[in-house]
Amino acid sequence: MAIKQLTVFVPNRKGTIVAVTDILAKNGVNIRALSIAETEDFGILRLIVSDENAAEQVLKENEYLIKIVDVVGVKIGDEPGKLTSALDVLDKADINVEYLYAFMARTEKHAYVVLRVENNDDAETALKGAGFKLISEADIDKL
């Protein structure tokens, strides 16, 4: 069920993000979701894209440091309190969330949360058990 997240290391300097998105655009890779964690020196871009393998290849050709990691995608209602209830489930199952980011669908009245946790299976089991719908790569492609 896991979703593949493309992770890109960039120096924290003007123009580095656009350089990455430009390479992806020129190679027909669509970005579904994006989050950035930054420090004073560097940034780590986390992307859900239409074709992570193609993205990995073109970015590697351009000497970027890349890592593809498995993350958990979960569908939540687009209303107050829904994210909290999903996070409560993980908290009660003693699952630590390393980071998360959310995105909206174009048409549906739903939001989607991408979660990075230590153990994907545990998180998926806990969320499913609490009635949440998990999303797959295929689901994202259809959004």
Added chain:
Amino acid sequence: MAQNYYQPEIETMQPEAMKKLQSEKLVKQVKHVYENVEYYRNLMDEKGVKPEDIKGIEDLHKLPFLSKADLREAYPYGLLAKPLGDCVRIQSTSGTTGRRVVAFYTQKDIDLWEDCCARAIVAAGGSNEDVCQVAYGYGLFTGGPGLNGGSHKVGCLTLPMSSGNTERQIQFMTDLNATILCCTPSYAAYIGETLKEQGYKPEDIPLKAGIFGAEPWTEEMRRGIEKTLGIKAYDIYGLTETTGPGVSFECSAQTGMHINEDHFYAEIIDPETGEVLPDGEKGELVFTSLDKEAFPLLRYRTRDICVLSREKCSCGRTLVKMAKPMGRTDDMLIIRGVNVFPSQIETVLLNEGYEPNYQIVVDRANNTDTFEVNVEMSPEQFTDKVSEVLAMEKKLANAMKTMLGINPIVHLVAPKSIARSEGKAVRVIDKRKLV
């Protein structure tokens, strides 16, 4: 028949006898140089030193120094002390920085150089029963010719492979059962990796010893090469200006290199003041050629930072030992009053599992030196978690602090993102402007 020493009478000579020998040779040598080398005669005259003032090794400090700049200025014949008719060979440095250095040899010079290399081979356990594969470059570079000559003197079957063509190296090594490998440590590591990829286990490789030099390498590299090739790896030191490899060599103790001090007298000086420092103190290594005929350099400043030791060696040799050079006077940085050598940073990186691709950036802010080290991380080391990258940076900074005594700021960067010059990362950027 295995033996302990190639020239035991020299290698185990008592200190007083050695000093007497050195003194006799020096007095003759200074006279020879003064009479035949105008360039050095002028330097001596400027300093007001006459050959008669040098009565023994204790007077050596009165003589002027020679530096790389002198060699460049005197190029090509300015330091030649014999007629060209008496010379049989030249060797030359790679000339990566500025003008080449050309050194001349008479047949006697070649003989003493090859004796030095023979001492190194015997110290590594070599005898006439060994097959010695010389994979240093042959030609102007001293590595190949020096070890080749030494191998002949010992009576080894010599494989004059020169460097490169690794497939052929491995074929000759395994078909002809080479027992001693002589090459640069990085090439030894490469041959080792290639053998490993081809499925060779250390016990399947016929080698028992390696004699590696001509470039800086670390203790970690040594252990790695020893493990992959199943050998004992010996360090060897030398420079074209004095002869070539074999100026000093390691013995079974692997705790420094014995200097062939019957031919090359070593001093350690303060690189700033030129003052001679006592044994055990760190400073610039200076060599005086005691009996070379054609190109006899007196008090040549190597720019290598080093320590000498006269402690008793378990191998029985009495020859003074030098530590592996800790860096070059021209590489040394003084940061917040502390001497920092790029080689120390390199050691930390290898210890911590990083490739030695780094850049030191020194600047000045608020009247204090800033000290930053950029280090390339590998795709395997990269993680999507910021906290882990920061923890890796902190761990490296702590390891460097332990090594150097001062705290750097470490930045992990993407592979190949550090500026390269001819394939090598630019190691040091010093932006300090102290007026």
